[in-house]
Each structure stands twice: as structure tokens, then as C-alpha cells.
Amino acid sequence: xxxxxxxxxxxxxVASSRGRLAKVAVLAEALRAVGxxxxxxxxxxxxxxxxxxxxxxxTSVGWATVVKAAVAVTGWDPDTIRACxxxxxxxxxxxxxxxxxxxxxGLAVGEVDALFRSISRARKPAERGAMLEEALRRSGAVEAKxxxxxxxxxxxxxxxxxxxxxxxxxxxxxxxxxxxxxxRDSGDVGETAAAARTGALDAIAFRLFHPIxxxxxxxxxxxxxxxxxxxxxAVEDKFDGIRAHAHKDGPRVALFSRTLDExxxxxxxxxxxxxxxxxxxxxxxxxxAWRDGRPDSFFKLQRRLGRKAPEPELLEEIPAAFVAxxxxxxxxRPLFESPxxxxxxxxxxxxxxxxxxVSKVSSASSAAELExxxxxxxxxxxxxxxxxxxxxxxxxxxxxxxxxxxxKALATLDVVVTAVEQGHGKRAGMLSDYTFAVQxxxxxxxxxxxxxxxxxxxxxxxxTRWRKxxxxxxxxxxxxxxxxxxxxxxxSIQKSARHKxxxxxxxxxxxxxxxxxxxxEITTLDEVRELYxxxxxxGADKPRSSGSP
Amino acid sequence: xxxxxxxxxxxxxxxxxxxAFDAWIDPASACPRAILxxxxxxxxxxxxxxxxxxxxxxxLYRRRNPDxxxxxxxxxYGERVPGDGAELTLLSAGHVLGSAQxxxxxxxxxxxxxxxxxxxxxxxxxxxxxxxxxxxxxxxxFGLPVFRFPxxxxxxxxxxxxxxxxxxxxxxxVVLAYALGKAQEAAAVLTDAGIATVLHGAxxxxxxxxxxxxxxxxxxxPYDSGPVRDGEALLAPPSCSRTEMIRKRKRRxxxxxxxxxxxxxxxxxxxxxxxxxxxxxxxxDDLLRHxxxxxxxxxxxxxxxxxxxxxxxxxxxxxAEPLPxxxxxxxxxxxxxxxxx
Numbered sequence: 047x048x049x050x051x052x053x054x055x056x057x058x059x060v061a062s063s064r065g066r067l068a069k070v071a072v073l074a075e076a077l078r079a080v081g082x083x084x085x086x087x088x089x090x091x092x093x094x095x096x097x098x099x100x101x102x103x104x105t106s107v108g109w110a111t112v113v114k115a116a117v118a119v120t121g122w123d124p125d126t127i128r129a130c131x132x133x134x135x136x137x138x139x140x141x142x143x144x145x146x147x148x149x150x151x152g153l154a155v156g157e158v159d160a161l162f163r164s165i166s167r168a169r170k171p172a173e174r175g176a177m178l179e180e181a182l183r184r185s186g187a188v189e190a191k192x193x194x195x196x197x198x199x200x201x202x203x204x205x206x207x208x209x210x211x212x213x214x215x216x217x218x219x220x221x222x223x224x225x226x227x228x229x230r231d232s233g234d235v236g237e238t239a240a241a242a243r244t245g246a247l248d249a250i251a252f253r254l255f256h257p258i259x260x261x262x263x264x265x266x267x268x269x270x271x272x273x274x275x276x277x278x279x280a281v282e283d284k285f286d287g288i289r290a291h292a293h294k295d296g297p298r299v300a301l302f303s304r305t306l307d308e309x310x311x312x313x314x315x316x317x318x319x320x321x322x323x324x325x326x327x328x329x330x331x332x333x334x335a336w337r338d339g340r341p342d343s344f345f346k347l348q349r350r351l352g353r354k355a356p357e358p359e360l361l362e363e364i365p366a367a368f369v370a371x372x373x374x375x376x377x378x379r380p381l382f383e384s385p386x387x388x389x390x391x392x393x394x395x396x397x398x399x400x401x402x403x404v405s406k407v408s409s410a411s412s413a414a415e416l417e418x419x420x421x422x423x424x425x426x427x428x429x430x431x432x433x434x435x436x437x438x439x440x441x442x443x444x445x446x447x448x449x450x451x452x453x454k455a456l457a458t459l460d461v462v463v464t465a466v467e468q469g470h471g472k473r474a475g476m477l478s479d480y481t482f483a484v485q486x487x488x489x490x491x492x493x494x495x496x497x498x499x500x501x502x503x504x505x506x507x508x509x510t511r512w513r514k515x516x517x518x519x520x521x522x523x524x525x526x527x528x529x530x531x532x533x534x535x536x537x538s539i540q541k542s543a544r545h546k547x548x549x550x551x552x553x554x555x556x557x558x559x560x561x562x563x564x565x566x567e568i569t570t571l572d573e574v575r576e577l578y579x580x581x582x583x584x585g586a587d588k589p590r591s592s593g594s595p
Numbered sequence: 596x597x598x599x600x601x602x603x604x605x606x607x608x609x610x611x612x613x614x615a616f617d618a619w620i621d622p623a624s625a626c627p628r629a630i631l632x633x634x635x636x637x638x639x640x641x642x643x644x645x646x647x648x649x650x651x652x653x654x655l656y657r658r659r660n661p662d663x664x665x666x667x668x669x670x671x672y673g674e675r676v677p678g679d680g681a682e683l684t685l686l687s688a689g690h691v692l693g694s695a696q697x698x699x700x701x702x703x704x705x706x707x708x709x710x711x712x713x714x715x716x717x718x719x720x721x722x723x724x725x726x727x728x729x730x731x732x733x734x735x736x737f738g739l740p741v742f743r744f745p746x747x748x749x750x751x752x753x754x755x756x757x758x759x760x761x762x763x764x765x766x767x768x769v770v771l772a773y774a775l776g777k778a779q780e781a782a783a784v785l786t787d788a789g790i791a792t793v794l795h796g797a798x799x800x801x802x803x804x805x806x807x808x809x810x811x812x813x814x815x816x817p818y819d820s821g822p823v824r825d826g827e828a829l830l831a832p833p834s835c836s837r838t839e840m841i842r843k844r845k846r847r848x849x850x851x852x853x854x855x856x857x858x859x860x861x862x863x864x865x866x867x868x869x870x871x872x873x874x875x876x877x878x879x880d881d882l883l884r885h886x887x888x889x890x891x892x893x894x895x896x897x898x899x900x901x902x903x904x905x906x907x908x909x910x911x912x913x914x915a916e917p918l919p920x921x922x923x924x925x926x927x928x929x930x931x932x933x934x935x936x
Contacts, residue, residue: 061859064848064868122740123910129903130741135860143741143857202859503834510623513919 048080050153050185053091054192061203066212069205073213077239080155085243086236087159091192093210093235094201096162099306100233100257103166107178107197111171112137115179120144136202138194141182148186157181158193165197207235208444218242230382230442233257233306252380254328255293257306259443261330261372263432263451269413269420272450276412278435280386281419282405283428284451285369286344286538287334288351292368294328297321301333301368309333311355316368323400329393330372330440331405336365341427345540345550370397371405374440382440389440420452429453429538457577458535458557459484459569462528464492466512469505477512477524478505480556482532484547486571490528491547493574494536499556531560531568539578549574600895601706601730603681603699606918609927611708611732613699615678618647620697620708624926630683632710633694634659635775647676649685651693654804655775672721688712689723690875691776692808696723704729707889711736711898713874714881715747718783719776719810723877725888732918733885735896736876737854738904743878744854750873754781754850755788757869758828761848762790768828769841771865772852774798776875778830779805779812781852785828786814793818795831795840836865854878886913 056076060069073092080088090098097103116127116137122144130140153161161181168174178197182190195201211229215222220242228250229238241247252258266272272279290309293300299321301310310317313333335342335350346364350356373393374381381389390407397404410416420431430453438448461482469478479497483490500508508530515527534554542550599605605612610622618628625642632638632648634655641660646653650669657663670676672695676683685695690711697708707728716722744750758768768790772778778798785792791814794802799817806812823829823844833853835841841849851867854874862870877885886894886908894915896905901917908915 061862062868062870126740126903126907129900130739133739133900134741134858139859140741143743 048084048088048155050091050155050158050193051189052076052079053088053155054188057092057192057201057203058188060205061201066205066209069203069209070212070216073205073210074217077213077217082240082243084155086234086240088155088236089210089214089239090234090236091155091158091196092213093207094196095207095235096159096196097166098232098234098236099259102308103163105162105165105174105197107165107174108171109137111175111178112141112194112197114175115182116141116144118179119182120146136195136198138191138198141194142187142191145182145185145187145190148184150184152186152189153181153184153193162196210235211238214239214242218245220245220247224248226441226443227382230259231256231380233259252375252382254295254326254375254378255298255300257302257308258291258328258374259306260289260291260304261441261443261449262445263449264445264447266433266450266452267454269416269452272416272433273413275435276410276416278437279409279433279450280390280407280436281410281416282371282407282432282434283423283426284430284432284453285332285334285341285405286427286429287332287341287347287369290331290333290368291374292316292320292329292331292370294320295326296324312350312353313366313368314355315361316366320368320402325396325400326375326377327373327396328375329368329370329396329402330374331368331370333366333368336367341367341369343427343540344538344552345542367403369403369405372440374442382442385437385439386434387436416452420454453537458533459493459551459574460531460533460560460563460567461493462490462565462568463526463530463532464490464528465523465525467523469497476502476505477509480532481523482534483528484569484571484574485565486547491571492545493547493549494534494545494551494554496532496534496554496556499534500559504559528565531563531565533557533560539574541578547571547574549578600732600918601699602703603701604706604708604730604732606895611918613678613681613683613697615681615699615701616647616676616683617679618645619927621710622927626927630697631656632688632697632708633691635691635711635773638710649693649695651804651808652695653693654807655693655801658801658804659775686724686726687721689714689717689720692719692779692805694720696726698726698728706730706732707891708732709734709885711876712885713877714884717747717780717875719780719805719808723885725885728889729892730895731886731889731891731893732895732897733882734876734898735882735901735904735917736899737874737878738882738896738900738907740879740907742854742857742872743880744857744872744874750871751784753869753871754784754852754873755790757848757850757871758785758788758790761850762826762828764848766846766848767823767844769844769847769849770828770830770852771833771836771849771867772798772830773875774832775801777852777873778832779810780875781830782812782815783810786812791815791824791827793823793827793829795829795835797832798830833865836867841866 059072063069096105113124113127117124131137134140165174165177211225215225224247228247229235231252232250233256241250289304291302299317303309335347350364373389376392410419423431433450435448461484463480464483465481466477467479469476481495483492512526516524518525535557536551536554538552540550544550603615611620618630619626620630621632621638622629624640627644629643630647634652639656643665645666647668653667653669670685672687681699681701684698686698688694688696688710699706705728711734712723714723761768770781772781774797782792794815795818849867850869851865852871852873855861856870856872895918897918905915905917
């Protein structure tokens with residue numbers, strides 16, 4: 047029986063080792079130390095997931111439940127625990143720092159597995175809380191830390207599941223590619239580790255309706271970065287939707303999201319559409335809001351998210367469609383190792399046969415051509431471009447350089463800060479979150495809120511200014527005299543009722559302080575309207591030349 | 596608004612003021628007369644007319660403000676300074692070289708202002724004295740129970756072994772430590788362990804003040820943007836973590852010395868490998884212990900987690916309330932010369 051503490055201490059060492067190789071070495075040692083019958087569970091826990099990736103079980107333990115259990119175990123009041131979590135920037139880490147000395151025997155690996163399963167089956171938060179409290183009582187600081195981090199859905203130790211794959215290969219002298227393939231096909235790093243130990247990786251085979259990891263793209267900042275390689279790349283629009291895998295065997299269809307959760311019931315119209323006709327395949331693509339034969343804004347699609355089954359009115363108001371852009375299996379035959387070109391040919395065949403929407407592919411031979419494609423993609427309402435090497439295999443669950451994505455900030459706006467509030471983590475106690483506005487005649491109208499982009503030192507220096515120029519306080523928010531101009535960038539702009547301006551920005555961040563700029567020279571609402579008209583293809587409400595000097 | 600914390604200390608929008616001495620204590624902006632508890636920039640603003648402080652603090656203040664032309668009044672620990680109906684004494688604070696707590700005594704009671712302090716011993720500063728007082732104004736930089744630091748020997752051991760392991764692996768040990776206090780302390784520890792140190796200019800320029808106080812740094816040299824030789828450790832302020840000085844060293848092991856190193860997040864924020872929670876501030880337990888020894892009737896908390904620590908004290912039956920932090924203070928007007936409340 048392996049103590050969970052052994053794994054938690056290994057994870058602690060992984061966190062403090064610099065470089066992938068060092069982290070792999072620590073994980074490999076930990077894997078070898080786990081007994082054969084606990085290896086599957088141990089490998090999952092080392093990768094930070096309570097269950098196999100394909101498993102639909104979830105351990106939804108809310109913040110309040112953890113705080114309550116921590117109150118019971120540490121003896122500190124909820125306010126202090128919350129303040130500590132905010133100061134440390136991680137609730138699990140904070141609780142581990144508050145843990146009393148361990149008095150009972152620690153948890154065994156198998157008991158942690160059983161705990162996660164019971165928590166996933168429990169119906170009431172109170173039951174989950176009681177289970178968690180009991181487990182924490184038996185834990186020392188380091189066990190509590192990783193138990194809570196695993197429950198919160200991320201270890202944040204600079205190692206992901208592919209690091210664990212490497213460790214499995216190293217620990218059991220298995221082929222790195224064979225381990226990756228087995229994990230992809232099994233959807234379980236645990237099963238993979240157990241198979242690697244006995245040399246049985248080949249026995250793991252691809253199964254349809256068993257979720258598969260997604261191949262991810264690395265970002266590029268400008269066209270020139272990829273110019274020399276451009277001939278090798280196919281270029282597609284980057285859709286602003288939800289990535290999904292569609293599995294089909296005749297009428298049976300399943301949609302899996304990036305988190306490998308099944309989302310079929312959320313998109314009944316897509317399931318119905320894909321279920322038409324014969325065919326057995328696995329397609330990679332994007333669920334998008336659909337209007338007039340083209341993708342609509344992500345802001346619309348957002349309203350379809352998080353609902354188990356959408357009401358008919360919503361289905362009618364915001365229809366969704368699946369745009370396919372890759373084919374990972376056809377007729378029961380996996381195509382992961384086939385080059386993109388072959389997979390694309392298969393996808394086009396399926397598209398022609400079934401009428402399913404398939405992404406368009408183009409190519410570019412220079413940075414200028416790529417730039418032109420980018421502009422066109424934006425005009426079609428898409429986020430940017432994705433470049434895919436025509437000779438590349440589908441590397442499930444990996445972010446590699448065979449796929450690249452290009453989003454680039456849409457534009458920058460000069461805006462004025464109108465309200466500030468405290469940040470979190472180390473920035474707790476610092477006024478680091480800024481709400482900002484553009485001008486509309488004499489008025490200022492808020493358009494967004496940014497959390498990042500300034501250094502701690504800048505934030506601290508400005509803190510004095512905010513405290514002196516506070517006009518009013520609403521709870522944690524301070525309305526301040528609008529005197530500081532900042533330049534913000536963002537990825538896209540949408541109409542929205544959230545802010546007074548009638549627009550909202552996606553991923554706004556502060557580019558620089560413009561203390562040199564008077565408030566009278568900030569961006570006007572008319573300029574924002576023009577920008578929106580340009581990128582959305584809609585007519586501006588009231589086009590007028592901007593008076594900004 | 597002026598709030599008297601005791602008859603002899605007022606909390607004004609501009610900061611804390613001791614009217615009996617016509618002086619501000621650790622004011623955030625320049626003033627005619629300042630009582631400075633220590634020479635860290637966030638307590639010792641530049642440009643004061645007159646500075647009352649320990650001789651060590653004055654020496655460090657001059658090194659940091661070479662153009663300063665004000666009047667220095669050096670006060671030794673325990674030296675009694677009479678004022679208008681009150682007496683002022685500086686007591687050791689144990690924070691950094693020269694650091695002091697301010698005690699104000701009257702017939703009607705006494706007040707202790709801790710400045711930044713720590714109770715544990717160190718090489719370059721004497722530990723804080725706990726003098727009984729009816730009103731305590733305490734710093735609370737680490738006023739939450741997650742901030743509990745190991746003992747000095749354990750921390751020194753972790754610093755030395757991290758440096759030795761780095762050197763053995765052929766990496767340059769890069770120690771991130773504040774320029775005043777922590778850097779010299781770390782240099783002294785490493786010197787004893789036989790590891791030579793290369794000091795960032797901000798720390799190097801303060802060495803004469805430490806040497807005048809009897810501390811020697813025989814195997815230290817200033818950083819000159821050149822190579823750091825085998826067997827040497829580089830000492831730099833945390834603010835340098837993303838600069839070329841450190842980043843250009845491909846083979847490095849970054850060791851972060853700070854109470855904030857309790858937070859795992861500081862690893863990514865500072866690109867640090869080894870986190871050593873070594874602080875010149877009192878940890879949570881020592882903050883509580885100091886309150887207990889001073890045994891005040893009333894406590895005011897200042898800096899960091901002031902509101903949280905006041906709440907925790909309140910729940911233990913000690914009336915406490917937070918004071919506004921320095922960054923919330925207004926500038927002291929030029930016309931300020933009067934002691935009137």
C-alpha cells in the first residue's frame with residue numbers, strides 16, 4: 047500500500063525542479079515506487095486528475111465547501127481562511143499552510159481514489175464537505191495541499207499529462223510514442239501506465255465514442271514568424287466557437303468538448319444533423335453559433351453554454367452548427383498518424399457525401415498574402431487564422447508547432463480609468479483591476495475592465511493616486527476621478543449591454559500608461575462604432591469623422 | 596481628519612504625527628522634521644528638513660540620499676528625548692541595521708510604535724525589545740496565519756545548501772534579497788559558509804554603513820556586469836528578477852529570500868527555483884507574541900494585512916483597529932510647521 051504522502055511529496059519536488067527533464071525524472075521515480083495494483087490510480091493522481099479522462103465522473107467541490115471543511119480542520123474562522131487564500135493566491139495552498147500537525151495515519155493512494163469517487167457520487171454539498179473534512183483530518187500539510195489542488199482542477203506545478211507520459215516511458219523503458227498513442231486511445235493515463243509496466247501498450251486500441259485529446263496550436267505574433275515555412279502550411283480561418291470532436295456510427299452521435307466532457311445533449315440540432323445518413327467517423331471541428339450560412343459571434347454562443355438541454359426558443363434564437371476541419375477516423379480506421387493532407391482528403395469525401403459544413407482551406411506564399419487572408423477571416427467574423435502543416439500527424443492532447451494560430455490584438459484604444467478595485471493573490475490589497483471608459487461627447491462611457499499588463503511597481507505607485515482621487519466607494523470598487531489615460535489592446539469587440547458604451551471587448555489588457563495624454567484626447571464612442579462596423583461588417587449606427595487630434 | 600491614537604500620537608490624513616515633538620513618524624512625503632524608524636525607502640522618504648534616527652539609520656539614509664542637505668539628529672537606543680509633556684526613546688526593532696521602535700511616554704500612559712520589526716535574532720541587527728505600553732501601533736505586513744516562518748538556523752541552512760547544490764551542478768546561485776538588510780545578512784551567512792558573493796550596486800553601496808557598525812565582508816565584491824566566477828553567488832534585489840543581469844545567465848539557480856516566498860506563486864512571478872521564507876519582518880506568531888509582551892489596552896495595525904490582524908486580535912479580546920497604509924496618505928503640505936492638532 048502506497049501512502050498518498052509519497053505522491054504529494056513527489057509533486058512538491060516536481061514543482062521545485064527547473065526544466066522538463068528534471069520534472070520527468072522525479073515523476074518517473076515516483077511511478078516506479080507505486081505498487082502495481084495502485085499504479086493506474088497513482089499515475090492519474092500524479093497527472094493531477096482524480097479520474098480517467100474518459101470518465102464522466104466529476105468532483106464538484108465548491109469554494110464554500112472547502113472553506114467549511116478547512117474551518118473544521120484548522121480551527122480558523124472563514125474570514126481568516128478567505129483572507130489567507132487571497133493572500134496566497136490558492137485556497138489549497140493556504141489551507142495546507144494552516145494545517146495542524148498530523149496526528150493520524152495518512153491516507154493511502156487507494157483511499158484517495160475512493161474519496162474522489164465517493165465525492166463524485168454524493169448528491170449534497172454537505173455530504174461532500176463531510177467526506178473532505180474527514181480526509182483532511184487524516185492529512186498532513188503536503189497531502190492536504192495536493193488533495194485540494196486536485197479537487198480544484200489544476201496542480202500548477204509546471205508539469206502536464208504529457209510530462210507524465212514521458213515519465214511513464216522513462217520509468218518502464220517504453221517507447222515515448224507508444225505511450226502517447228496508448229493514452230490517446232485509452233483516454234486514461236492510469237491504464238497507460240499499467241500497460242507500459244507490463245509491456246502491453248499495444249493491446250490498447252482506438253475505440254469510437256471514447257473521448258480523445260485535442261491537438262492544439264501554438265500562437266504566433268506576426269506573419270513573418272512563419273514566412274519561411276509557409277509553403278508547408280495549409281491555412282484555415284480560426285473559428286470563435288467551442289472546439290469539439292464528433293463521433294458517429296450511423297445514427298449514433300457523440301460530441302466531446304476540450305475537457306473531454308460529452309456535450310451532445312447541449313446541441314441537439316447538431317447531433318440530429320450529424321446523425322443523418324450512414325458513415326462511421328470521428329471529426330474534429332468547432333461548434334459555432336450559426337446565422338445566414340456563416341458563423342455568428344461567440345458572445346451569442348455563450349448563451350447556449352452550461353445548459354443541459356436548451357429550450358426550443360433558445361434553439362430557434364441561437365442555432366448552432368458544427369464546422370468540421372479534420373478527420374481522425376473513418377470506417378473504424380484511426381487516421382491519427384496519417385499526414386494532414388490524407389486526413390483532409392478523407393474529410394472532404396465525408397463532407398461531399400453528407401453535406402456537413404467543412405472549413406475552407408487556402409494557402410499563402412508570403413507574409414503579405416497571409417496578412418490578406420487574416421483580414422478576410424476577420425471580415426467573415428472569425429477570430430484569425432490557423433496554420434496546419436500538411437505533412438503533420440494528429441498529435442492528440444498536445445500543443446505543438448505543427449499547428450499555429452494567429453489572433454493578434456484587434457486594435458488599441460486610449461481610454462480613461464474610471465474605477466479601480468483590489469486584485470487577488472499577491473495583488474490582494476493592491477488596486478490592480480481597472481474599469482475604463484471612452485468619451486461620448488461630454489460623457490464618459492465604460493467599455494471594459496482590465497486585470498493585467500502593469501507591473502506591481504506601477505500598480506503600487508498608482509495606488510496612492512487612486513486613494514487620493516477616490517470619488518465614491520461601492521463595496522470593493524472605488525470610483526475615481528477620470529484623469530489617467532491608458533492604452534488597452536483586445537482580441538475582438540462585440541455589442542453588449544454590460545457596459546454603458548454598448549460594446550464589450552474580449553481579452554482586454556493594458557499595453558501602457560499614457561500619462562502624457564490628456565483625457566480630452568481619448569478614443570471617442572464614434573471611433574469605437576466605426577471600428578466595430580469595420581470588423582463586424584455591420585453598418586455603423588452613426589458614422590461621423592472622429593474629432594480626436 | 597485628525598484622530599488621536601493617544602494624547603501623543605495623531606493619525607492624520609498625511610500620516611502619523613507626534614505633536615509633543617513637532618514631528619512626523621516615517622512620513623510618506625518630505626516634512627520639516629521626521630522621526631525615521633529605519634532607512635527602507637517606504638519608511639524614509641527623501642528630502643526631510645530634519646531627521647531623528649539612530650546613527651546607523653542616518654548613515655544609511657545619507658548613502659541612499661547623497662544630496663540630502665537636512666539636519667541629522669542621531670539618537671542612540673534608549674536615549675531619552677524630552678518633548679512638550681512627553682519623552683521619546685528609540686528601542687531596537689530587529690528589522691535591519693539601525694532599525695528602531697519609537698516609544699513615547701507620558702504621565703498619562705505610553706505608546707509604542709514598532710515600525711517594521713522582528714523578534715528573531717540576526718547577524719546585523721539586535722532583536723526587538725518588547726517595552727510595555729498602553730497603546731501599541733504595530734506593523735502587520737505578515738498578519739495572517741499562513742505566514743509562519745521557520746527558525747533562523749533552518750533558513751540559513753536552506754540558503755547555504757541551495758547555493759552549494761547549485762555550485763555543485765555548475766549553476767550560478769542567484770540570491771534575490773532586498774538591498775538593505777537581507778542582502779548583507781545573506782552575504783554574511785554565505786561568507787561564513789565559504790561562498791564568495793557578488794553584490795548588486797544597490798546593496799554594495801550600503802556596505803560602508805554596515806562596516807562602520809562592525810560587520811566585515813571580506814569575500815564580497817561589487818557586480819560589474821561581467822561574469823560571475825565559479826564558486827561565487829550573485830546577490831540582487833527581487834526587482835532585478837526579469838533583467839538581463841539575471842536572465843543572461845543560462846545556467847542559474849534562483850533563490851528567493853523573502854516572507855513572500857511562502858507563496859508558491861512567487862516561483863513563477865520571479866522565475867525562482869528555490870523559495871526560502873526568510874523575512875526581516877515578524878511572522879504571524881511573533882506579531883501575536885509582541886502584542887502579548889507589550890500588553891497594550893489598545894492596538895492599531897499598520898501595513899499589509901492590517902484589517903485581518905485587527906479582526907483576529909479583536910476575536911482574542913484585544914481591541915484593535917487598522918490604520919490607513921502609507922499609500923493612502925496625503926502629501927504633507929509645505930506650510931506644515933505647526934504642532935497644533
